[in-house]
Amino acid sequence: MMTVCEVSALAGVSVRALHHYHQIGLLSPAKISEAGYRLYDDAALERLQHILLFRELGFSLKEIREILDSSDFDRNRALDQQIALLQMKKEHLENLIALARGIKMTGVKNLDFTAFDTKKIDEYARQAKESWGHTPEFRQFEEKAKGRTKERERSVSVELMGILAKFGGMQQLDPAGSAAQEQVKRLQDFITKHFYDCSDEILFSLGQMYAGGGSMTENIDRAGGAGTAAFAFRAIEAHCRR
Secondary structure (H helix, E strand, C coil), X not given: CEEHHHHHHHHCCCHHHHHHHHXXXXXXXXXXXXXXXXXXXXXXXHHHHHHHHHHHCCCCHHHHHHHHHCCCCCHHHHHHHHHHHHHHHHHHHHXXXXXXXXXXXXXXXXXXXXXXXXXXXXXXXXXXXXXXXCCHHHHHHHHHHCCCCHHHHHHHHHHHHHHHHHHXXXXXXXXXXXXXXXXXXXXXXXXXXXXXXXXXXXXHHHHHHHCCCCHHHHHHHHHHCCCHHHHHHHHHHHHHCC
């Protein structure tokens, strides 16, 4: 068991914040000692990790509590998203460091500001946040999934993966060419039919998720061969930027 002060020092979260988390039902201590001290066990510390994870993704405390308390909370999915986001931030920082070192070493003016661009990070955080259900699209997904049996759910998932896997056999083609673009249209139509209205904006976010690393990228590449997820995203990107 750890006291609130020990947890504060370990996690870098203020005692005041931990007290607030307790008050709003987000993070309760395992027990209160006879002296009135909050005591936290390993389960509470693991929950705190997830709280900080979702804070990094931009969720409000209310949203985090709803997600963590839901029966379908997927720990591995959350971790995959956090890993992908941290990898993007690491790459961003490395680019900034390289830019600063280059300016220092050469003494030459460098008016290239691409290293400061965080749009990719911001977009991934946005689509990760949307994937947890606080959107009209998720409500559409829930509505369409209501009448489906588990067997039908598996069938839909297999069909979707089959569509994505076909991008693997197109990697020698132009992602903006007719064959790849027809496959993008099949993917978009399938998502609209079985999940939610898949606008180009949503499709682009999904493409980023497909190629963003983690289990989703691995599953797509396993189905269609190495590089399938990345090629699918390039084809989706070409479609959305037409």
